[in-house]
Amino acid sequence: MRFVHDTLPQRVRLATGEAAAAVAEEVAALGARRVMVVASEREASLAASVTEGLPVVLTYDEVVMHVPVEVAGRARAAATEAAADVIVTVGGGSTTGLGKAVALTTGIPVVAVPTTYAGSEATDVWGLTEDGAKTTGADPRVLPRAVVYDATLMTGLPVDLSVASGLNALAHCVDSLWAPRADPINAALATEGARALCAGLPAVVTDPHAIDGRERTVYGAYLAAVAFASAGSGLHHKICHVLGGRYDLPHAQTHATVLPQVLALNAPNAPEADARLAGAFGAPSALAGLEELRRTVGAPRALRDHGFREDQIPGAVAAILPVVPPSNPTPVTTENLTALLRAVWEGADPA
Incomplete structure (x- = not known):
C-alpha cells in the first residue's frame, strides 16, 4: 500500500440531550467572549435553547440554500461589526455553510451543532453560489473547531x-x-x-x-x-x-x-x-x-x-x-x- 491520508484536526462530541452544556464547554475552551449564533428563522427557538447562557452578541438568521455570495458578504459584515470571536451554527448544511463562509475571510472559529445529516460540519469544504454557478474549495479556516452532535435535536426533522x-x-x-x-x-x-x-x-x-x-x-x-x-x-x-x-x-x-x-x-x-x-x-x-x-x-x-x-x-x-x-x-x-x-x-x- 502506498498512499497519503490527511486527518483533519477537530474535536467531536456525541452528547445526546446535552447540547447546551457541551456547546458552553466548547466555547469556553476557545476562550471566546462574543458569540455570533447562525440559525435560520425555523431553527430560532432551538438555537436559543442550545446557546442559552452564552455571551451572544449577534443572532444571524439570513440562511439561504447554496450560500449566495451576497448573503455571505452581509453575514461577514455583521460578524465584523459585532466583533464576534466565535460562531455557533445551529442547523443543517446551509446554516453550517454560512458559518464557514464567514470563517473563510474572517478566521473566526466555528462550533457546529448540526440538526440534519448533511455532514458539512466535519469537512474543510466551503461552497458559494454566484450567477447560477457554485464554487467550492477547501480551506482549514472553515473546518469547525468542534462539533456537538445531540440526537435529540434531530427528532424534529420530518x-x-x-x-x-x-x-x-x-x-x-x-x-x-x-x-x-x-x-x-x-x-x-x-x-x-x-x-x-x-x-x-x-x-x-x-x-x-x-x-x-x-x-x-x-x-x-x-x-x-x-x-x-x-x-x-x-x-x-x-x-x-x-x-x-x-x-x-x-x-x-x-x-x-x-x-x-x-x-x-x-x-x-x-x-x-x-x-x-x-x-x-x-x-x-x-x-x-x-x-x-x-x-x-x-x-x-x-x-x-x-x-x-x-x-x-x-x-x-x-x-x-x-x-x-x-x-x-x-x-x-x-x-x-x-x-x-x-x-x-x-x-x-x-x-
Missing part, C-alpha cells in the same frame, strides 16, 4: 427530510470509494458509515422520535463526512454541485435522486467498492442493497418532482463534463451522462 438528508450522507460514503484521493482509510470509514446509515435510517422512519435510530444515523453521517473530507469530490458530488448551484435545486433531495444512477454507472468498473458496499448493506450487490434501502425508507425518486426540467439536461451535461474527476471508474461521455441525468429527471430504475 421523516422525508431525514431520509433525503441521510441519503445525502450515504452519497459521501459511496463517492469516497472512487474520489480523487480515495485510500484504504477512507474506504474503511465509508464502509462503516454506510453500515450505520443502513441500520439507522429505517429505524428513523419506523419511529422518528426514538433516539437509537437517530444516534446510529448521526454516527454514520459523521463517518461519511470524514471519509468525504479526505477523499474529495467524486462524480456524484460534481453532478450535484452543478445541479444545485445552476438550478437552485434542494440539496438533500438532489443527492438522494442522483446517488443510485451514479452507483449504477460506476459499480461495474469498481468491483472492490461494489463488494464493500454490498457487505455494508447485507446484499448481493451495492445497487441491490441501495435500492432495497431506498424502498424501505421511501426515498425521493425523480428530480423532476423537485424542480429540475428535462430541457435543462443538455446545459447540465455541458457544465458537468469539464469537472468530471479523472479517477472516475467509468469513462464519462456526453452520451452516458445525458442518459444518467435523464434517468435522474424521470426517476428511472437504475438497474
Whole structure:
C-alpha cells in the first residue's frame, strides 16, 4: 500500500440531550467572549435553547440554500461589526455553510451543532453560489473547531427530510470509494458509515422520535463526512454541485435522486467498492442493497418532482463534463451522462 491520508484536526462530541452544556464547554475552551449564533428563522427557538447562557452578541438568521455570495458578504459584515470571536451554527448544511463562509475571510472559529445529516460540519469544504454557478474549495479556516452532535435535536426533522438528508450522507460514503484521493482509510470509514446509515435510517422512519435510530444515523453521517473530507469530490458530488448551484435545486433531495444512477454507472468498473458496499448493506450487490434501502425508507425518486426540467439536461451535461474527476471508474461521455441525468429527471430504475 502506498498512499497519503490527511486527518483533519477537530474535536467531536456525541452528547445526546446535552447540547447546551457541551456547546458552553466548547466555547469556553476557545476562550471566546462574543458569540455570533447562525440559525435560520425555523431553527430560532432551538438555537436559543442550545446557546442559552452564552455571551451572544449577534443572532444571524439570513440562511439561504447554496450560500449566495451576497448573503455571505452581509453575514461577514455583521460578524465584523459585532466583533464576534466565535460562531455557533445551529442547523443543517446551509446554516453550517454560512458559518464557514464567514470563517473563510474572517478566521473566526466555528462550533457546529448540526440538526440534519448533511455532514458539512466535519469537512474543510466551503461552497458559494454566484450567477447560477457554485464554487467550492477547501480551506482549514472553515473546518469547525468542534462539533456537538445531540440526537435529540434531530427528532424534529420530518421523516422525508431525514431520509433525503441521510441519503445525502450515504452519497459521501459511496463517492469516497472512487474520489480523487480515495485510500484504504477512507474506504474503511465509508464502509462503516454506510453500515450505520443502513441500520439507522429505517429505524428513523419506523419511529422518528426514538433516539437509537437517530444516534446510529448521526454516527454514520459523521463517518461519511470524514471519509468525504479526505477523499474529495467524486462524480456524484460534481453532478450535484452543478445541479444545485445552476438550478437552485434542494440539496438533500438532489443527492438522494442522483446517488443510485451514479452507483449504477460506476459499480461495474469498481468491483472492490461494489463488494464493500454490498457487505455494508447485507446484499448481493451495492445497487441491490441501495435500492432495497431506498424502498424501505421511501426515498425521493425523480428530480423532476423537485424542480429540475428535462430541457435543462443538455446545459447540465455541458457544465458537468469539464469537472468530471479523472479517477472516475467509468469513462464519462456526453452520451452516458445525458442518459444518467435523464434517468435522474424521470426517476428511472437504475438497474
